Amino acid sequence: xxxxxxxxxxxxxxxxxxxxxxxxxxxxxxxxxxxxxxxxxxxxxxxxxxxxxxxxxxxxxxxxxxxxxxxxxxxxxxxxxxxxxxxxxxxxxxxxxxxxxxxxxxxxxxxxxxxxxxxxxxxxxxxxxxxxxxxxxxxxxxxxxxxxxxxxxxxxxxxxxxxxxxxxxxxxxxxxxxxxxxxxxxxxxxxxxxxxxxxxxxxxxxxxxxxxxxxxxxxxxxxxxxxxxxxxxxxxxxxxxxxxxxxxxxxxxxxxxxxxxxxxxxxxxxxxxxxxxxxxxxxxxxxxxxxxxxxxxxxxxxxxxxxxxxxxxxxxxxxxxxxxxx
Amino acid sequence: xxxxxxxxxxxxxxxxxxxxxxxxxxxxxxxxxxxxxxxxxxxxxxxxxxxxxxxxxxxxxxxxxxxxxxxxxxxxxxxxxxxxxxxxxxxxxxxxxxxxxxxxxxxxxxxxxxxxxxxxxxxxxxxxxxxxxxxxxxxxxxxxxxxxxxxxxxxxxxxxxxxxxxxxxxxxxxxxxxxxxxxxxxxxxxxxxxxxxxxxxxxxxxxxxxxxxxxxxxxxxxxxxxxxxxxxxxxxxxxxxxxxxxxxxxxxxxxx
Numbered sequence: 001x002x003x004x005x006x007x008x009x010x011x012x013x014x015x016x017x018x019x020x021x022x023x024x025x026x027x028x029x030x031x032x033x034x035x036x037x038x039x040x041x042x043x044x045x046x047x048x049x050x051x052x053x054x055x056x057x058x059x060x061x062x063x064x065x066x067x068x069x070x071x072x073x074x075x076x077x078x079x080x081x082x083x084x085x086x087x088x089x090x091x092x093x094x095x096x097x098x099x100x101x102x103x104x105x106x107x108x109x110x111x112x113x114x115x116x117x118x119x120x121x122x123x124x125x126x127x128x129x130x131x132x133x134x135x136x137x138x139x140x141x142x143x144x145x146x147x148x149x150x151x152x153x154x155x156x157x158x159x160x161x162x163x164x165x166x167x168x169x170x171x172x173x174x175x176x177x178x179x180x181x182x183x184x185x186x187x188x189x190x191x192x193x194x195x196x197x198x199x200x201x202x203x204x205x206x207x208x209x210x211x212x213x214x215x216x217x218x219x220x221x222x223x224x225x226x227x228x229x230x231x232x233x234x235x236x237x238x239x240x241x242x243x244x245x246x247x248x249x250x251x252x253x254x255x256x257x258x259x260x261x262x263x264x265x266x267x268x269x270x271x272x273x274x275x276x277x278x279x280x281x282x283x284x285x286x287x288x289x290x291x292x293x294x295x296x297x298x299x300x301x302x303x304x305x306x307x308x309x310x311x312x313x314x315x316x317x318x319x320x321x322x323x324x325x326x
Numbered sequence: 327x328x329x330x331x332x333x334x335x336x337x338x339x340x341x342x343x344x345x346x347x348x349x350x351x352x353x354x355x356x357x358x359x360x361x362x363x364x365x366x367x368x369x370x371x372x373x374x375x376x377x378x379x380x381x382x383x384x385x386x387x388x389x390x391x392x393x394x395x396x397x398x399x400x401x402x403x404x405x406x407x408x409x410x411x412x413x414x415x416x417x418x419x420x421x422x423x424x425x426x427x428x429x430x431x432x433x434x435x436x437x438x439x440x441x442x443x444x445x446x447x448x449x450x451x452x453x454x455x456x457x458x459x460x461x462x463x464x465x466x467x468x469x470x471x472x473x474x475x476x477x478x479x480x481x482x483x484x485x486x487x488x489x490x491x492x493x494x495x496x497x498x499x500x501x502x503x504x505x506x507x508x509x510x511x512x513x514x515x516x517x518x519x520x521x522x523x524x525x526x527x528x529x530x531x532x533x534x535x536x537x538x539x540x541x542x543x544x545x546x547x548x549x550x551x552x553x554x555x556x557x558x559x560x561x562x563x564x565x566x567x568x569x570x571x572x573x574x575x576x577x578x579x580x581x582x
Contacts, residue, residue, distance in 0.1 A: 178442050178443075181441055181442055181443065181444045182438075182441055182442060185436075185441035185448060185452070186427075186431035186434050186436070186441070186451075186452075186455075187438055187441055188441075189424065189427060189428045189431055190428070190431065192417070192420065192424075193417055193420075193428045196417035196418060196419060196420060197415050197416075197417060199379065199399075199415065200411065200415040200416070200417065201400075201417075201428070202378075202379075202398070202399035202400045202403070203377055203379075203399055203400075203403055203408075203409050203411075203415075203492075204400075204403060204408075204428055204429040204432075204491060204492070204494075204495060205400050205403035205404040205429060205431075205432035205495050206400055206428060206431070206432070207400055207432075208400060209398075214438055308419060316452070
């Protein structure tokens with residue numbers, strides 16, 4: 001543990017390495033687009049990792065930092081996926097410029113619904129809010145199943161493949177940057193204070209309603225963004241792509257990597273995605289091994305691998321010396 | 327009446343039970359007001375009514391001559407009423423510094439947009455909040471432990487941190503709910519001196535609930551005695567000490 005903490009502190013001297021890593025990743029992604037360095041399968045897996053990082057980091061805001069238990073993240077993903085796919089297939093077909101605005105549109109639609117869910121969270125907490133998010137997930141699914149315009153249960157077909165490695169990396173960086181800035185601002189401290197003790201937070205002048213709205217809106221926005229990227233990666237979406245199983249997968253990534261930690265969200269998404277791919281040949285046995293891993297994790301490390309700790313890269317410089325173990 | 331904090335005929339009923347009935351207290355600026363009474367007398371309920379956690383069934387509460395009835399607890403706090411809790415309620419998984427910064431944050435005015443993109447006002451405000459929070463911690467003997475988790479502090483340090491955190495709000499009135507709970511006589515004496523210093527240094531009006539009579543009698547200008555939600559006596563410490571109804575409430579009737 002001491003060695004680990006020492007690493008965290010020493011990482012502060014390696015701050016330049018993070019932008020360097022992002023630049024290297026971007027250069028690699030650009031190269032991979034024009035030259036066949038990696039095959040299409042590897043590319044598919046890497047894009048999936050990116051989308052999963054966006055999903056787990058955004059859900060961590062509500063479930064990890066704020067300490068609620070939302071099971072509706074796949075619902076926001078679905079709203080973003082449908083909104084953006086409708087824009088690129090129906091409103092602006094054959095217009096490749098429409099992709100970026102459509103991702104923003106997908107995120108915005110999800111954020112608007114996230115705002116409504118935040119209003120419900122004023123009165124309800126914990127288990128009861130979890131049930132509301134479950135209901136929300138079911139409502140979204142059956143709504144799409146009954147709208148002929150988006151294909152009903154069959155879903156939307158023939159979506160163009162716009163989600164490249166470069167776009168994915170771009171959105172991963174934006175997501176992590178915005179959430180990191182939010183978390184280490186007064187708004188983020190308000191969100192964390194709600195998790196720790198909502199009554200005490202209120203008594204200390206924390207505007208808890210504003211914080212809840214912000215957490216839900218930002219979380220659902222990026223959930224929607226991930227959905228939009230997913231739709232233009234898979235090129236086909238239907239309501240059952242975004243069911244409770246999908247929500248559960250995102251939950252697993254969050255709790256595996258670590259609650260209240262962006263480094264944990266990245267770790268959780270990477271481990272989960274590669275494990276899911278690696279266990280593919282096992283067929284049904286995959287569904288035995290994955291849950292078992294989760295059971296052992298909860299027994300021995302209930303807050304996840306990075307639970308409530310953060311890699312020094314993500315901490316503001318001014319806070320480094322004020323951290324436990326620093 | 328010219329009181330800073332005025333509680334006017336406040337009643338709070340939970341179902342059929344009256345936790346507070348027609349209670350009136352006026353606290354003048356700069357004074358220290360004690361609230362005593364047996365367990366279950368409604369003392370903490372009174373604090374929860376003042377801070378907006380509960381809404382009174384009837385009556386009015388005025389702070390700086392404005393009614394604060396119906397305001398959300400965070401609004402009441404921002405107006406200048408800080409408090410501590412009977413059973414310490416710190417943000418246990420956060421550092422000592424973060425605990426204080428959260429209370430200080432209501433004085434920072436940057437927008438969510440400025441936070442998302444880390445703009446200059448946010449950076450400046452954050453630096454100010456760290457500096458001022460650290461400065462606040464040092465007289466409490468907590469500056470060295472700024473990076474420790476609040477939940478890992480000793481009991482006495484946790485009590486002091488809770489007061490420091492409430493002071494980061496820059497309140498005019500500080501409500502202390504049993505600050506000496508769990509302390510022995512020597513610790514209570516130290517706390518009494520400490521509260522005297524806090525009161526002077528931060529120019530505070532104090533309202534405190536306490537069972538340690540030594541602390542109450544030494545520190546308070548006026549005392550209200552509650553029993554079963556009703557005010558049974560009010561006056562200076564000397565008047566309270568000699569009041570037969572108070573003795574009765576605490577020790578039972580004399581001629582039993």
